[in-house]
Amino acid sequence: xxxxxxxxxxxxxxxxxxxxxxxxxxxxxxxxxxxxxxxxxxxxxxxxxxxxxxxxxxxxxxxxxxxxxxxxxxxxxxxxxxxxxxxxxxxxxxxxxxxxxxxxxxxxxxxxxxxxxxxxxxxxxxxxxxxxxxxxxxxxxxxxxxxxxxxxxxxxxxxxxxxxxxxxxxxxxxxxxxxxxxxxxxxxxxxxxxxxxxxxxxxxxxxxxxxxxxxxxxxxxxxxxxxxxxxxxxxxxxxxxxxxxxxxxxxxxxxxxxxxxxxxxxxxxxxxxxxxxxxxxxxxxxxxxxxxxxxxxxxxxxxxxxxxxxxxxxxxxxxxxxxxxxxxxxxxxxxxxxxxxxxxxxxxxxxxxxxxxxxxxxxxxxxxxxxxxxxxxxxxxxxxxxxxxxxxxxxxxxxxxxxxxxxxxxxxxxx
Amino acid sequence: xxxxxxxxxxxxxxxxxxxxxxxxxxxxxxxxxxxxxxxxxxxxxxxxxxxxxxxxxxxxxxxxxxxxxxxxxxxxxxxxxxxxxxxxxxxxxxxxxxxxxxxxxxxxxxxxxxxxxxxxxxxxxxxxxxxxxxxxxxxxxxxxxxxxxxxxxxxxxxxxxxxxxxxxxxxxxxxxxxxxxxxxxxxxxxxxxxxxxxxxxxxxxxxxxxxxxxxxxxxxxxxxxxxxxxxxxxxxxxxxxxxxxxxxxxxxxxxxxxxxxxxxxxxxxxxxxxxxxxxxxxxxxxxxxxxxxx
Numbered sequence: 161x162x163x164x165x166x167x168x169x170x171x172x173x174x175x176x177x178x179x180x181x182x183x184x185x186x187x188x189x190x191x192x193x194x195x196x197x198x199x200x201x202x203x204x205x206x207x208x209x210x211x212x213x214x215x216x217x218x219x220x221x222x223x224x225x226x227x228x229x230x231x232x233x234x235x236x237x238x239x240x241x242x243x244x245x246x247x248x249x250x251x252x253x254x255x256x257x258x259x260x261x262x263x264x265x266x267x268x269x270x271x272x273x274x275x276x277x278x279x280x281x282x283x284x285x286x287x288x289x290x291x292x293x294x295x296x297x298x299x300x301x302x303x304x305x306x307x308x309x310x311x312x313x314x315x316x317x318x319x320x321x322x323x324x325x326x327x328x329x330x331x332x333x334x335x336x337x338x339x340x341x342x343x344x345x346x347x348x349x350x351x352x353x354x355x356x357x358x359x360x361x362x363x364x365x366x367x368x369x370x371x372x373x374x375x376x377x378x379x380x381x382x383x384x385x386x387x388x389x390x391x392x393x394x395x396x397x398x399x400x401x402x403x404x405x406x407x408x409x410x411x412x413x414x415x416x417x418x419x420x421x422x423x424x425x426x427x428x429x430x431x432x433x434x435x436x437x438x439x440x441x442x443x444x445x446x447x448x449x450x451x452x453x454x455x456x457x458x459x460x461x462x463x464x465x466x467x468x469x470x471x472x473x474x475x476x477x478x479x480x481x482x483x484x485x486x487x488x489x490x491x492x493x494x495x496x497x498x499x500x501x502x503x504x505x506x507x508x509x510x511x512x513x514x515x516x517x518x519x520x521x522x523x524x525x526x527x528x529x530x531x532x533x534x535x536x537x538x539x540x541x542x543x544x545x546x547x548x549x550x551x552x553x554x555x556x557x558x559x560x561x562x563x564x565x566x567x568x569x570x571x572x573x574x575x
Numbered sequence: 576x577x578x579x580x581x582x583x584x585x586x587x588x589x590x591x592x593x594x595x596x597x598x599x600x601x602x603x604x605x606x607x608x609x610x611x612x613x614x615x616x617x618x619x620x621x622x623x624x625x626x627x628x629x630x631x632x633x634x635x636x637x638x639x640x641x642x643x644x645x646x647x648x649x650x651x652x653x654x655x656x657x658x659x660x661x662x663x664x665x666x667x668x669x670x671x672x673x674x675x676x677x678x679x680x681x682x683x684x685x686x687x688x689x690x691x692x693x694x695x696x697x698x699x700x701x702x703x704x705x706x707x708x709x710x711x712x713x714x715x716x717x718x719x720x721x722x723x724x725x726x727x728x729x730x731x732x733x734x735x736x737x738x739x740x741x742x743x744x745x746x747x748x749x750x751x752x753x754x755x756x757x758x759x760x761x762x763x764x765x766x767x768x769x770x771x772x773x774x775x776x777x778x779x780x781x782x783x784x785x786x787x788x789x790x791x792x793x794x795x796x797x798x799x800x801x802x803x804x805x806x807x808x809x810x811x812x813x814x815x816x817x818x819x820x821x822x823x824x825x826x827x828x829x830x831x832x833x834x835x836x837x838x839x840x841x842x843x844x845x846x847x848x849x850x851x852x853x854x855x856x857x858x859x860x861x862x863x864x865x866x867x868x869x
Binding site: 216217218219221222225356359385386387388390391392393394395396397399400402403415417420421424425427428429430443444447448449450452 | 576577580583584587591696697699700701703704705707708709711714716721723724725726792795796797799801802805836837838839840841842844845846847848849
């Protein structure tokens with residue numbers, strides 16, 4: 161038997177004695193037991209790999225087109241300083257971004273987040289644009305146990321069930337227009353509101369929240385409806401709004417150019433409220449309406465200021481080739497960059513669990529302390545936009561509130 | 576609902592229906608003549624709108640051109656586009672058996688629709704995705720009723736085009752040939768009508784009408800690469816509801832759906848985009864061949 165064993169073993173190479181075989185087998189078994197526990201930690205990390213998708217085509221591309229460049233500007237800035245120091249592995253590592261075009265489609269985004277985890281082996285995810293797409297992409301975060309720093313996503317659909325692999329910098333969608341309502345309430349002169357949103361995640365809740373805050377501030381909602389996403393003719397909605405005689409008309413529509421039809425037709429049908437609030441008013445909307453956009457109230461994810469953070473943010477946008485107001489959601493990206501930097505410094509390593517825990521501990525101030533970014537128990541953050549008003553074809557920041565109230569002018573039905 | 580609002584809702588419904596009917600005419604004409612269900616019709620509308628926008632955008636720094644004039648410039652170009660499209664993709668299918676031709680044409684035009692959408696999407700990179708022109712003529716105000724002048728002009732142009740189409744079909748040799756092919760292709764062939772040429776002409780006219788409707792969309796609202804297929808489905812509802820091949824049916828179908836959307840949009844906007852399908856099912860249950868189908 162011994163001879164046969166020796167012969168069998170011989171077929172695979174050198175002759176191995178029983179003692180040698182037992183020793184080698186034990187060592188191999190011990191090694192295999194150790195690798196799954198400490199493999200990733202033991203592997204020498206040379207870079208921080210962040211995976212994300214961006215809508216570089218499809219219906220959202222017009223709102224976030226230059227964000228690929230913005231992300232690269234951020235990464236280049238970090239890398240120019242040598243990278244981010246991770247104290248637990250005592251190394252300063254540069255950032256490498258892996259970005260795919262999700263074509264503004266949730267299934268495509270999910271496919272790419274799967275790839276980012278399985279093929280590109282990213283350390284963690286930066287979320288895609290909109291709640292609508294993030295809701296799908298989150299599945300990959302849970303499945304592959306990779307933290308996702310959600311970006312432009314705050315609909316409650318993603319926060320109803322606990323999920324420790326995601327957290328956002330934004331406050332809940334319902335609180336999105338807190339500062340806009342504050343401004344209108346403080347300025348005074350308006351009492352009744354007509355509200356409309358596109359039927360989608362985020363928009364409905366942003367409108368609902370707007371209505372709730374209006375009522376809390378002692379004002380009245382006289383019209384509140386949801387319109388299907390493919391609506392192109394708003395005439396009947398406008399007539400119904402007109403009949404309810406609102407002082408303020410509010411529309412929440414993403415992608416924002418959906419506002420164009422509404423605003424053009426409102427102008428034509430003589431809907432002349434004291435104020436018009438357009439949740440998102442990027443360049444295509446302003447361009448399509450021209451002078452009629454004058455004094456339309458809107459919101460930006462930043463405000464004018466001269467703090468070091470302001471200067472850094474404005475410089476990053478400039479390097480990426482745009483002015484911040486042209487792509488206001490860049491303000492959310494900026495906060496996400498800061499969340500990631502803070503989380504990595506806190507985690508001190510790239511272990512998903514450590515990064516995840518640090519992501520949930522976000523707590524820092526921005527813009528000279530004007531805003532504190534903090535993650536709550538559900539994974540929401542604290543960022544929500546600041547009011548702005550279109551003046552001479554571009555938005556003017558209406559913050560701080562006292563200054564905003566002074567600058568703000570009612571539209572008074574002047575299209 | 577106040578009386579003046581009711582009047583305004585009706586007026587808006589009719590104006591909206593008129594523009595729907597214009598694009599649906601093109602679809603109906605193509606189907607009637609060549610038996611092809613052109614699922615790329617909405618895409619031609621979208622591209623037509625984009626062409627108007629691009630011309631408007633390019634010219635506005637040189638001199639201000641009324642976008643309605645640009646619509647008139649774009650329409651003949653799209654007649655040619657339709658001819659080329661038919662020649663390249665549809666004509667090769669005409670020798671096949673009817674059921675094979677129908678299925679093949681659906682697949683070919685659907686494929687073309689997807690390709691056109693993707694190309695338009697790709698071409699939009701680096702510029703804005705949604706296209707709209709800043710053009711506004713102050714509304715006509717009669718008492719408390721506001722009549723959007725832009726829409727009135729569009730409706731007037733739709734009427735002119737319908738009358739022109741009627742005259743063309745009734746009093747010209749090619750128009751009569753189009754009708755002959757619609758009624759009996761084999762019979763038309765036997766009396767010497769060049770059906771291949773007529774197919775191409777019908778496709779060209781249909782495509783030009785879609786482009787005109789696209790021009791109206793870019794003035795009234797906006798166009799984007801992804802608007803084509805949902806619009807094609809709506810126009811299909813109008814064509815089927817009116818009765819396949821019936822121009823009067825298409826006109827009436829367009830107005831019915833326009834009015835339906837207008838009324839439902841007033842009370843329950845969330846349902847306004849479903850009304851076309853609900854009305855289609857209702858009409859087909861009562862008249863399976865559509866309002867004017869034979």
